[in-house]
Amino acid sequence: MWSMIANLLWFFGALAAMEGVAWATHRYVMHGPLWSWHRSHHEPRRGVFELNDLFAVVFAGLAIGLFAVGAATRIDAFTFSAAGVTAYGALYALVHDGLVHRRFWLPLKPRRGYLLRLVQAHHLHHLHHERLGAVSFGFLVPLDPRRLAEKLKRQRETLP
Ligand SMILES: [Zn+2]
Ligand SMILES: [Zn+2]
Structure with a gap:
């Protein structure tokens, strides 16, 4: 039971x-040293x-690595953490790539509440096409879109 x-x-x-990992990676790696990979997501998609x-x-590799350690050591903590990382990846693909960016068909258009806030917060992230000055790096925990819009305006004004 325990x-x-x-x-x-x-x-x-x-x-x-x-x-938290996704937020930090997005904030400090994607909009940092690996902007060369992430830039493609801030430009119109070709193909x-x-x-x-x-x-x-890379994140799938992390999950596979954790599953492998869990299988090799028979320590459940690794296997269940791996399942949690996988579940986050599945949610991210479904909501980010499906619901927000419409890369595949989903029979759902958020009109209110949490999902609408999430979509709006992520669209505010995409209003900015440069490496510096963007807002809203998290995903499943969106901030208030109105506060984000104000922050975006302020960040743009302070850019050189
Ligand atoms: Zn970004
Ligand atoms: Zn996006």
């Missing part, structure tokens, strides 16, 4: 932690894939 609770905690803990999709491959 091990089941612990496993669920690892699963949801890893899922929640991935929002089915964009260079930015390589980040999904």
Whole structure:
């Protein structure tokens, strides 16, 4: 019983932690040294894939690595963390690539509440096409779009 609770905690803990990892990666790596990959996501897409999709491959590698460690050591914490990372990746693909960017068909158009706020917050991230000066780097925990819009305006004014 306790091990089941612990496993669920690892699963949801890893899922929640991935929002922080995604935020930090987006803020400091994608809009930092690996802008050369991420820039493709701030420009109109040519073709089915964009260079930015390589980040999904890297995160999939992280999940596969954790699954492999879990299998080799038979320590459930690794396996359930790997499942949490995978679940975050699936949610990200579904919501970011499906709901926000419409890269595949989804029978859902958010009109209010959390999902609309999430879509608006991410569109505000895309209003800016440069490496510096963007807002809203998180994803599943969106900030208030009105506050983000004000912040975006301020950041743009302070850019050289
Ligand atoms: Zn970005
Ligand atoms: Zn996007």
